[in-house]
Amino acid sequence: MSTHAPATEPDQDTISHEWLSWTRMADFSDHAPPLIVGGEGPYVIDADGRRMFDGVSGLFTTQIGYSHGAELGAAAARQLETLGFYPNWAATSPAPVELTGQVTALSPERLSRVFFTSGGSEAVESALKMIRLHWLGRGEPLRRKVIARRGAYHGCTLGALSLTGIPGARAPFEPLLPDVRHAENTDRRNYPDATRDSAWLDATTAAIERMIVAEGPHTVAAVVLEPVQNAGGCLVPPEGYGARLREICDRYGILLWCDEVITGFGRLGAWFGSELLGFDADVVTFAKGITSGQAPLGGMLFTDDVAAPLLDGGALYAHGFTFGGHPLACAVALANLAIMHREGVVENVRSLESHLDGLLAGVVDGSDLVVEARGRGFFRAIELRDASLLPAARDAIRRNGVIVRLDDRVNPCLAISPPLISTAEELDGMAAGIAAGLAEVG
Template structure:
């Protein structure tokens, strides 16, 4: 760690960051003009930077440090594992104890959904890639190889690999890399604040599910492998679907014999107030993508899980049966050991319940910020919340990304020691699940003052 105040070191880092680091999700010119905050330490819900500033972490880094920073239980589990087996792979006939124990724990946590098998990966994009490939392989194994197309939602974010960006619904994440994978189709998402149909939530849920059915019919259900979606859309704008949407989607998938993939990379392990986001909607997916909260980011890890129906397709002998997918770091012992310690905290401290209760309070407090003219919408569930900023409430004209107004609001929050994330025209709140009402009060007071200052 670079100690605060060592000016030479600080300058070295700033200069070399500008010279050599390309940051994800930003035009390099923009990060050169607006240098990143270089974090050097973190503890609980606080993070601090090379200049010695500290911030309340309202984003849990990237929605992933769910149990908070610097937890001794997780650090100790990693150290204990370092003393035993630092790393061995899980390809073919190799395995290691932490990955086995974690797969058993995940199956136990997801018994309700009948999830039985896990393919480990190194993160969320990998987990999505695994899910899409397994869905296609499944249909080949059950003798329906023509079922290969994917449906997903506009505004979805499913990571950055070619499969994930092809089913991803946001043009900015796709455009520079197109052409995307053929056979991927996007339907309108149930975005209550912005849609051409209705302001009635359940009606919107029904319209969007009916659109999915209609588009599947249009493509031919015998050509469609799976529908993939986030239980609550995160990076695409924190869009909470109406309560009827997911159950209707499950019914559409059942009607047309299409697999349902839940991308739970953000919603998994408590963020929405239930242990898994699809459980929030009372729906059982066939395949689940997990990452982030699986070990709160202490060591990179992701997982794709499949239910009994999918597993059964692998029972027969078939030249197509080998699972030709996996990563050098699938089931990394350190990552899995961290996950075991992390999930023990999630369960022991009942963090899903805390996320639900503190999240409800957070939403209520954010709602009070509607008195500022630029606040077009406030929404969220559990500890996944957002403010959507607009230039004009009547027309709902959004602020463009990196608009000086949005940057000024973010800067004013930081000056008050509160770290928030601006994504397009939204301010995203995804704090550690150990957040308390006091933390919420601190965050909302800072945003309130920042909005007042930015005018």
């Protein structure tokens, strides 16, 4: 095991004073939340010593699993001994520079500039503002609108939340930014007349084009989307969707922005999902997998063309976070990328993708509770027939040794995204645990 239980067990009373993210704290008024104390490979270990397969990779983060703490820690220690921190405000340091080189080398060719943040929502905010400044610099101040998609999650800060198309997440904080519109996503069930794949492609891309035209193309700054939309249950677009959207954006001079906070850094079996699916994006936001979640880091990649008006006009990018591109997080990211290369994790996802297809098809066939399994690479969801089944299903699967995430934001789904180092045998075990849990509920 790479990590160990803390020397002293956390005090039960103190646990309930930590306010948790996206949590109804009232649920924990009479019992403590799960306490995870360690990990090994794709497994985590809780305070009772139970070893569970981490079927969500933390939160779509932990590409390399939990056994590389010593190596990541040594990289972090070296960085702290050399330079504990220096801000990236009109200055830089070796770790973010080296990481810039590596990220631009791994990313689609046109994406030559990187801005680092501490996480995904900050990355999305940063892109939103970069795009505003781009169009101001181009002398097109009316291009402020961003077209996002229904059901998509892009973060929880108010700008990112404005792009988020989940009514329940938005409602308490409205009014949000006015210049955002939400077009229909790629869920095939939105297009009941589209019996053939080509008709589905036409219909789902036309939904975005119609919105651009209705709003007035000269007012639209960007289209933002995840290559595979998470909320809704891994909505994989039809073949050709990326290329068609690129054509539409080019037709109206609009920037195409792929939010790869989840799909970046290997999850779909390519370093960047936007490249795999042919989007040729102008802007890409990323986070999570760049450090395998083991230090907080995110950022955006963008093209020279996006940067040009700021460079030509000498404009200030009036935006940045004290801890953006923290040298410690960049050092951990570099160590993580070295491990990902060495262990061949992207290749692992590609080689096990069809094995995982088969395993999840077996889960679907074996349970009356399941509508279907969707996804690409190691980014999957199982949709259940009824949202009321989700908590019992999640808990039963957990009792069978597998952590999955309940996602009822759009469709009733269990999110399944194993660490990218998982072996065929470990995936077999995961699928068996899911099947056994569903059978208990069924």
